[in-house]
Amino acid sequence: xxxxxxxxxxxxxxxxxxxxxxxxxxxxxxxxxxxxxxxxxxxxxxxxx
Numbered sequence: 001x002x003x004x005x006x007x008x009x010x011x012x013x014x015x016x017x018x019x020x021x022x023x024x025x026x027x028x029x030x031x032x033x034x035x036x037x038x039x040x041x042x043x044x045x046x047x048x049x
Contacts (some may be wrong), residue, residue: 002011009044011044
């Protein structure tokens with residue numbers, strides 16, 4: 001299981017993710033942390049949310 005997860009790309013939290021997550025939080029009524037996960041997934045190239 002560790003091998004499977006370690007193959008996933010890692011997204012480094014950078015300052016640009018914060019305002020993007022805040023906008024998504026407000027638009028979609030998500031918690032900030034969930035919005036941050038979604039924005040990090042987008043940044044890594046995820047095609048499903």
